[in-house]
Amino acid sequence: MVFNFAANQNFFLSLVTEDATPLSEALRSSPWLPHLAQWANFLRNHDELDLGRLPAAARKRVFAELGPEPKMQLYGRGLRRRLAPMLAGDRRRLELSFSLMLSLPGTPVLWYGDELGMGEDLPLHERQSVRTPMQWSDEPHGGFTRAPEPFRPVVSKAPFGFPQVNVEHQRGDPTSLLNWMERMVRMRKECPELGWGEWKLLRVKPPNVLALRYDWKDETLVVLHNLSGKACEVGFSPGGPPARLVHLLSEAHSTPGKAGRHRVTLEGYGYRWFRMEPLATG
Incomplete structure (x- = not known):
C-alpha cells in the first residue's frame, strides 16, 4: 500500500473551499498502481x-481555517492537530470526512482515537501533540494505565478530553461517533467494489459534489459527497442502462428519470452510498 498524500492534502483544500475540484484532480492524476x-x-x-x-x-487558506494559531502549525507546512478539533467538533463534517475516506479508491487507514473524536495536546513537543494515550474511560488517566503517571499526559480539557470523549461512554450511546463509525466500517466491508473495483469520476453539477462510480464483477456502486455546508440538488447520469439507485445507509433511494438521469438532494455535508439495481424489463 502507498499513502495517497496528494488526495489527503487536496481533500482538506476541497473541504475549506467547498469545491470538489482539487480532490477530483488529485484522484485523476494519481499514478497508476499494479493490480494488487x-x-x-x-x-x-x-x-x-x-x-x-x-x-x-x-x-x-487551509491554515487559516483549520489551524490559524502558530502553535497549531509545524515546519511551515503542516498542522499538528487532531481531526475533531480541526473541524471544531462539527459532526456533519466529521461524518462527511470519514465517509469519503472509507469510499475513496483503495484502503482506508484510521488513526487511533479519531473514531471517538479525540483531541490534541498542543503544549506537547511538535508531533507528540497527536500521540497522546487512548481515552478508554473517564477513570484516572482515561483508563489507559494504573501507573501513577502515564508516559505522556492524557488529553483532559473539555470538550475533547477523556472525561467527555471516551470509549466507555460512546459504546453505550447508539448515536455516538464511535457507533456510527462501526456501522460505516461494516458497510465498507460489504462493498468490495471500493477496494477491488474499477473506478471513475462522474460528471455532476454543482462543483461542490464529488461523485465516484465503482464496478466490480457484476456490481456497481455510486458514492456522492457534498463538500459544502449548504444543501444542493445533484443531477447526474451514473452510466449504463437505466437503474434504480439503492441507498445502503438509509431509505433515500433514487429512481431514474428521462435518459436514465437521477436527481438527488444532498443536505449540507451530506453523502450517499448507492448500489445500482437494474430496472426490470418486459
Whole structure:
C-alpha cells in the first residue's frame, strides 16, 4: 500500500473551499498502481497534517481555517492537530470526512482515537501533540494505565478530553461517533467494489459534489459527497442502462428519470452510498 498524500492534502483544500475540484484532480492524476497494490487513504496519522504539496496560497487558506494559531502549525507546512478539533467538533463534517475516506479508491487507514473524536495536546513537543494515550474511560488517566503517571499526559480539557470523549461512554450511546463509525466500517466491508473495483469520476453539477462510480464483477456502486455546508440538488447520469439507485445507509433511494438521469438532494455535508439495481424489463 502507498499513502495517497496528494488526495489527503487536496481533500482538506476541497473541504475549506467547498469545491470538489482539487480532490477530483488529485484522484485523476494519481499514478497508476499494479493490480494488487492499493492507495492507502487517510485523514490524519501520527505526524503533522502535511500540506507541503499544496501551492502556498492554498496552504495558507487551509491554515487559516483549520489551524490559524502558530502553535497549531509545524515546519511551515503542516498542522499538528487532531481531526475533531480541526473541524471544531462539527459532526456533519466529521461524518462527511470519514465517509469519503472509507469510499475513496483503495484502503482506508484510521488513526487511533479519531473514531471517538479525540483531541490534541498542543503544549506537547511538535508531533507528540497527536500521540497522546487512548481515552478508554473517564477513570484516572482515561483508563489507559494504573501507573501513577502515564508516559505522556492524557488529553483532559473539555470538550475533547477523556472525561467527555471516551470509549466507555460512546459504546453505550447508539448515536455516538464511535457507533456510527462501526456501522460505516461494516458497510465498507460489504462493498468490495471500493477496494477491488474499477473506478471513475462522474460528471455532476454543482462543483461542490464529488461523485465516484465503482464496478466490480457484476456490481456497481455510486458514492456522492457534498463538500459544502449548504444543501444542493445533484443531477447526474451514473452510466449504463437505466437503474434504480439503492441507498445502503438509509431509505433515500433514487429512481431514474428521462435518459436514465437521477436527481438527488444532498443536505449540507451530506453523502450517499448507492448500489445500482437494474430496472426490470418486459
